[in-house]
Amino acid sequence: MSEQPQDLERLIHESLEQLGWSADAKGLADRVKRLNIGIPLEDEFSIICGWLGKCQLVHKLDQQQYPKGSGENYQVPDLLASFARTDGSEATVLIEVKYCKNNVMSFKPDYYAKLRAYSNLLNLPLLIAWKRWGIWCLVSINEFQKATKNYNLSFNDAMCNNLLSSLAGDFSYSLSVNAGVHVSAKKEKLVDVVETEEGRNESWHMVIDDVYFTNGNNEKIRNLSSIAQQVFFSWDLTEEETHTETHVTLHNTCKESSGLFAHMALTRILSFHSREDGDIHWRSHLRDDKAISNISEYRKGIEENMRSGIVHHIFGIQPANVPSFMK
Structure with missing residues (x-):
């Protein structure tokens, strides 16, 4: 049995507003399921935009249209967002939020036309x-190309023209x-010894007497700010132990370097601190x-790690095609 949404009442109410209060049970159930998939995706992207630092405002657009016939010509997107530009100006945009596991996202001609019509209406x-x-791209609808019938965009082209860095502040x-991070525990008292075929198992009372960090040169670092420490919660670290007569030290270190987007780090850090199985409940983070x-201020923490030698590269990704509103 699938888990019940934590805000089921809200989903039911919004479904009834969209379908009408006389909706049949099956129609209502189907709409609740669709909203439970779509709304968390919008919430996740809204939080990411706000967290990255350049977004001044993002909010959902009410998609209950009137008059009734307007739906034949206009499709209201999911979000409206305003981003601060480096020159002091603002960039206000409409955003349609999508999840697509395929390599190509495809829009039917009428859906594409209605989205563009709404965009043109508001200019x-x-x-x-x-x-x-798990990767987000933010790309202009102008990057979609008409195929035989539909308007298509490959994930490769979306990544090449991703605006999330230059517009929202991703990196x-x-x-x-x-x-890595290292935790040293001092052996205080031997509690129990068990002899097994594999060897000798010892149980100790122990006290943590040191916590330190290391950089790429294995240099010990102790004065690392709390926001800089979060980088270790965003990475898949390898756990190892070393033993001496007096101490046991747990080493959590990076064994293989690769790139990670900041917006992906947010998801990993939230998952680590919540220690909950399953997906993050983004709607609860919007409320609190x-x-x-x-x-x-995650960027400042990464820059601190760069100075300490914990991080060795920071990349700002620029789109291959810069939209006219950003020039």
């Missing part, structure tokens, strides 16, 4: 936020090999953003 750029493999970084606020 605002229309962007598509696409999630695949990628690489952790240095050997960078304490956990998000605790890891704000």
Whole structure:
């Protein structure tokens, strides 16, 4: 049995508003399921935009249209967002949020035309936020190309024209090999000894007497800010133990360097701190953003790690085709 949504009442109410209060049970159940998939995706992207630092405002657009016939000509996108530009100006855009596991996202001609018609009506750029493999792309609808019938965009082209860095403040970084966090525990008292075929098992009372970090040169670092420490919660670290007569030390280190987008780090850090199985409940973070606020200014933490040698590269990704509204 699938888990019941935590805000089922809200989903039911919104479904009834969209379908009408006389909706049949099957229609209502189908709409609730669709909203439970779509709304969390919008919430996730909204939080990511706000957390990355350049977004001044993002909110959902009410998609209950009137008059009734307007739906034949216009498709209201999911979000409206305003981003601060480096020159002091603002970029206000419309965003349609999508999840597509295929390599190509395809829009039917009428859906594509209605989205563009709404964008033209408000004279605002229309962007598509696409999630695949846990990676978000934000790309202009102008990047879609007409195939035989539909308008298509490959994930490769979306990544090449991703605006999430230049518009919202996303970036990628690489952790240095050997960078890690180390916890040393002193043996205080031997409690029990069990002899087995595999060897001798000892139980000790222990006290943690040291916690330190290392960079790519295996240099010990002790004065690392709390936001800089979050980088270790975003990475898949390898666990190892070393033993001496007096201490046991747990080493959590990076054994292989690769790139990670900051927006992906947010998901990993939230998952680590919540220690909950399953997907993150993004809607709850919209209602109470304490956990998000605790890891704000993440870029400053990564820059601190760069100076310490824990991070060895920071990349700002620029789109191959810069939309006219960003020039």
